[in-house]
Amino acid sequence: MVAQLIRLKARLLANSFRRSPWQLVGVILGAAYGLFLAVMLIIGMVGLGSQEPELVRTVLVCAVSAVVLGWAIVPVLFSGADATLDPARFSTFPVPRRELTAGLLLTGFIGTPGAVTLVLFVAAAAAWRQSGPAALTAVVAGALGALFCLALARLTTTAALALTSKRRFREVATVLVFIPLVALGPILGGLQAGISAVFDVLPHVADVLAWTPLGVFAALPGDVLAGEWATGGARLLLALAYLAVVVWAWSVLLMRSLQNPVQASGGSKGSLGLGMLAWFPATPWGAIAGRSLTYWFKDPRYAAGIVVVPLLPFILWYASSQTPTPYMVYAAAPLMAVMMGFSISADISYDSTAFSLHVTTAVRGVHDRAGRALACGVLALPLVMAAAIVPPLVIGRPGDVVALAGLTVGALLSALGVASVASARWTYAVVQPGENPFKSPPGAGARAALTQLATMGVAFLLLIPEIALVITYFVTDRALFAWLALAVGLAAGSVLLTVGIRVGGRWIDTRMPELMQAVTLNK
Structure with missing residues (x-):
């Protein structure tokens, strides 16, 4: 069933391309942009690999934490951006919970955001190339981290389903996406003014993030390189626990949403007169x-x-x-x-x-x-x-x-x-x-x-x-x-x-x- 869902996602995408050549052109342009971005970041990680291990660990933990946080927040605001394989369409099919959860989760890699995230997380091994075991750990941790991103996005969007189905929430979310543009200049100016202070704080921030769901996967190669096997083992167990809890919580919410679907609300009430x-x-x-x-x-x-x-x-x-x-x-x-x-x-x-x-x-x-x-x-x-x-x-x-x-x-x-x-x-x-x-x-x-x-x-x-x-x-x-x-x-x-x-x-x-x-x- 998992393989069938993956083939179904690929078939739906292929059919959409046949329906509209412009859709194919758009996907090609998006994939080209994603590929360009990935190549630039990979080159950056290759250069980062020549730096001190502590700096490598700090940069990767903070960067990966930002990406994971983005996967948790952005899909909620842009809910419905990819409806190719909408979970609600399976409400009338007797698909077992385990197969449906795994299938929908893995289909997230069939698409530019999921694929680029997987490539970038796995490519972090280039920053740990000075040690074979650390690089191999980075590959495995990167794949698990990308899977965690997809599961976290599914969890947050499913949990917020009752809100995102309301028109008023969507309007507020639309405004919230763009309002930070007003403060973007002052924010960047403030960061530029205090850049040295930021660099002094980042190692301590990375130490904290390394034990949270945001940065735990990115911190594992650093433990292997430093030979801290006890810390690395504890962090690995914690990372697997985070992944298991998120997947389990999403599967529970998914089944509940399929059994009791939330009706979309227009958010408007009747009015008197002609308006x-x-x-x-x-x-x-x-x-x-x-x-x-x-x-x-x-x-x-x-x-x-x-x-x-x-x-x-x-x-x-x-x-x-x-x-x-x-x-x-x-x-x-x-x-x-x-x-x-x-x-x-x-x-x-x-x-x-x-x-x-x-x-x-x-x-x-x-x-x-x-x-x-x-x-x-x-x-x-x-x-x-x-x-x-x-x-x-x-x-x-x-x-x-x-x-x-x-x-x-x-x-x-x-x-x-x-x-x-x-x-x-x-x-x-x-x-x-x-x-x-x-x-x-x-x-x-x-x-x-x-x-x-x-x-x-x-x-x-x-x-x-x-x-x-x-x-x-x-x-x-x-x-x-x-x-x-x-x-x-x-x-x-x-x-x-x-x-x-x-x-x-x-x-x-x-x-x-x-x-x-x-x-x-x-x-």
């Missing part, structure tokens, strides 16, 4: 705008796509504070505008089977495009304009507001126009409603990345006139060019948005059956 539909006129485009704006506030997939947008001013503000000219923060507003406008490029794909409402009611394509663009604009315009107005006022250059506002408005309108065309012409597999926003569905990957990159690239190219005028304003410091940038941004952006809505609407009218088929298949 956001009442904010817009009783017209086709008004109804679509109200429905789309409701998605923006209640669908975590939209939040996952733009949660980093409000953080851009803070990130660029810190980056500009480290340079002599504190104007890097000016780039936040146009970048936010392009990202917000681009965010509706997958609206039709996100609709999934709900797009049938447009088909059965014969909604005109121009109304669909206008409604979706209006909903995004209502949410995005106050946000991006605040990012365009506040930084110049804080820096003490209020005259820059006009130029920056022109560039920002032009960026938002142009990006909405380009996205209105792109989403009507190209669809791709996206996360389905109610699923984790970080899940990678079959058929996604390279095709989605190329489509998104091309859409954003075109949006930036269309901003060349506004960018040129803004640069001229900063070089000459003449207010005329700032007002010209504002006028061109409003005029060119409005024209591009109108053209995008009309062209995208025409494509929807002529391709509505194909679009309905595409969003039905993109699951």
Whole structure:
């Protein structure tokens, strides 16, 4: 049965490649990146092997501890990222507990994260090459450590199943993933300032981690090299006990979750009245705008796509504070505008089977495009304009507001126009409603990345006139060019948005059956 589950995982992956060549391209690119990363780290471990054994032990124990901790935390936040062999699908099959546990655990190595972790942990033997017994111990301990990572990830995700099934938890997790980006600069600056103190503390930290589940496997080769057989034996027994307890605990929780499956919760309650539909006129485009704006506030997939947008001013503000000219923060507003406008490029794909409402009611394509663009604009315009107005006022250059506002408005309108065309012409597999926003569905990957990159690239190219005028304003410091940038941004952006809505609407009218088929298949 274990071998059958492994073959099943491999077959499912192979079938997904046959279904979509872009999926295969994405996996190849991911594997190439993982291989490159592995080669670089292996080269680093070969170089580390020429250092003192104490330093080798400290570095490996701390590094492996960080990886193990990542395996425990990241899969919970990104729950559902790999649903190729979902344990819930075995609830109706009488598979023995032992075989199911072992099979699902070992299938974790069929995939880039598990395979790269196994290779890197085993390759740690290169750092212990000065001793044959220590290197052999590193190979065995590395394989056990990689298995422990997979078991720990399964345990934490299964234990958190009741939370990850709730939409509100997924929304909070989405924010938590990106909020540390704001503090990343100060954190790195603090580490750089106290780097010597960190190195003084690391050996003591490694001594503690070597007895915990995080670093016990990485510490075994050092005991063999030092000839501390009693300590090494005790640590080996402790490591095996950690592995056995984690696997046993996961198997118990797995059986309970299969017998009493947790129902996914949308996290929303009924509301009185029309909600956001009442904010817009009783017209086709008004109804679509109200429905789309409701998605923006209640669908975590939209939040996952733009949660980093409000953080851009803070990130660029810190980056500009480290340079002599504190104007890097000016780039936040146009970048936010392009990202917000681009965010509706997958609206039709996100609709999934709900797009049938447009088909059965014969909604005109121009109304669909206008409604979706209006909903995004209502949410995005106050946000991006605040990012365009506040930084110049804080820096003490209020005259820059006009130029920056022109560039920002032009960026938002142009990006909405380009996205209105792109989403009507190209669809791709996206996360389905109610699923984790970080899940990678079959058929996604390279095709989605190329489509998104091309859409954003075109949006930036269309901003060349506004960018040129803004640069001229900063070089000459003449207010005329700032007002010209504002006028061109409003005029060119409005024209591009109108053209995008009309062209995208025409494509929807002529391709509505194909679009309905595409969003039905993109699951």
